[in-house]
Amino acid sequence: MDPGASSSIERRPTRRIMVGDVPVGGGSPVTVQSMTITKTADVDGTLAQIYALAAAGADIVRCTCNETEAAEGLARIVPRSPVPIVADIHHQYKMALAALEAGVACLRLNPGNIRRPEHIKTVAMEAKDRGVPIRIGVNGGSLDPKLYEKYGGKVTPEAMVESAQMELAYFEEVDFTDVKISVKASNVPLMIEAYRQLADVTDFPLHLGVTEAGPLPGGYIKATAGIATLLAEGIGDTIRYSLTADPVEEARAGRQLLEAMGLRERKGVDLIACPSCGRAEVDVIGVAEAAQKAFGERQIPLQVAVMGCVVNGPGEARDADLGIAAGNKRGHLFVKGENVAVVPEDEMVDTLVEWADYIVEHGTEAALERARHTKAEAKKAAAEDRARNLGDRGDDANDSEAVVELIRKTI
Structure with missing residues (x-):
């Protein structure tokens, strides 16, 4: 786990593989992946997207390799990429061999559409000679027809796990073990059960994802439901949000999920x-x-709170590094729950950003010392606004007690 990350999740022990210089499995931090949507032959366009993905939190990026021009593009992309590149291979095993020549850090093979054992073993032997790992990427939408037939024409967790095991058996014949596995499906319960079963029968690192999760916001929900459930059980070594959206959203969502679960150290602002x-x-x-817009993608690893009033705001967000609560057309700035300054309402966001920068550069104690001469005044103003707020609206600002009385009269 990253230094600074905090999680009680006990992760499933797995083997470790190296995707370029990024470790996957074996207790290393859970990594974030995404995939470019450009034509790989468009070298500059693809590199621009790779750099954007890396900036948003992607540790590894996958590019399609479906034609000779794509393989040639990879040869030009790989040396200039800021993160390891995985070649996505379907149907044509020779594209896998070409991608290896291009210098990719990993291959993704779909056992549902590369089925001839001699082809699979040829790729595995070439990858072994080069020290390049392979992801066995089982997809519920493209299983081998024999498995569909065996399991009654349905995609089942058992069918998906068996597909992965069949591929592993071919790899074992040539003594290739540098492997990670995924068993993705668009149906969340199916995906979860497939990964659980796979985790019970192998110790290879697992790549999590809900394939074809769809557009936002539903795609976020489905992907998070599947990935977070498994991560909470300790299953999963690398993840991808498969969204019908800008792939930068995938990288950002993956990173935020891992930070929220304490599986990766926070890099950006956690805005509550x-x-x-x-x-x-x-x-x-x-x-x-x-x-949120003001902080953007800035590397400010703080929890920042925006609260609507001073009655409960600083107390409810006392664990935040920094926050602001509104009251009487002004903002009450607090650091670790302690009121430190009062600012006009239209300066609240700018003040948050300014103080966040100061804390990152100088530390919390220095920030509190900076406010030494204004803290007393700030606390007094917050108390005045708190008292006025409660006086105007009462402790029961939402009139819940009146509603309770009405209910009692009608029963």
């Missing part, structure tokens, strides 16, 4: 915000969105 209530004195959604 209250859901708002009758006490809110600003448009919390608007302020939170403005803050």
Whole structure:
């Protein structure tokens, strides 16, 4: 696990492989993958997307290799890529051999459409000679017809696991063991059960994903439901969100999921915000969105809170590194739950960014010392706004007690 990451998840022990200089499995950090959607022959366009993916959190990027021009493109892309490149191979085993010549760090083979044993073993032997790992990428939508027939014409977890094991058997014949495996499906319960069964019968590292998860926001939900469930069980060594969207969204989502689960050290801002209530004195959604836009992709590894009022805001977000709570047309800035400054409402977001930069550069204690002369005034102002807020709206700002009384009268 990364230094600084915090998780109680006990990860499943696996073998470790190296995808270029990135370790996968064997207790190494769970990695994020995505795939380019450019034509691989478009070298500059593909490299631009690879760099964007790397900036968004991708550790490994996959590119299609479906034609000679794509293989030639890979030969020009690989030396200039900031992350290891995986070649995605379907149907044509010779494209796998060409991708190896191009210098890729890993191959992805689909056992559902490269079926001749001699072809599979030829690729495995060539990969072994070069020290290049292979991902066995089983897909519920492209199983070998014999497996469909064996399992009653249905895609089952058992059929997917057997597909992976058949491929492994071919690899074992040529003593190739530098392998990771995926058993992806678009059906979330099917995907989860397939990975659970696979984890029970092999110790190879597993690549998680819900294939064809679809457009946003539904794609996020399906992918997270499958990937997070398995990660929480300790299953999974590398992940990909397969979204019908800009692939940068895939990398960003994967990174954020791992950070949220404590499986990777935070790199960007973790922005938390209250859901708002009758006490809110600003448009919390608007302020939170403005803050998210202001922080963007900046490498600020802090938890930052945007709260709608000073009644509960600083207390509820006391564990945040930094936050702001609205009250009486002004913002109450707090560091680790301690009020340190008061700023005009229209300066709240800019102030958050400024203080976040200061904390990253100088540390929390220095930030509190910076506010030494303003803390007393800030605390007094926060107390005044808190009292005024409760006085105007009462402790029951959402009138829940009145509703309770109404219910009692009607029963």
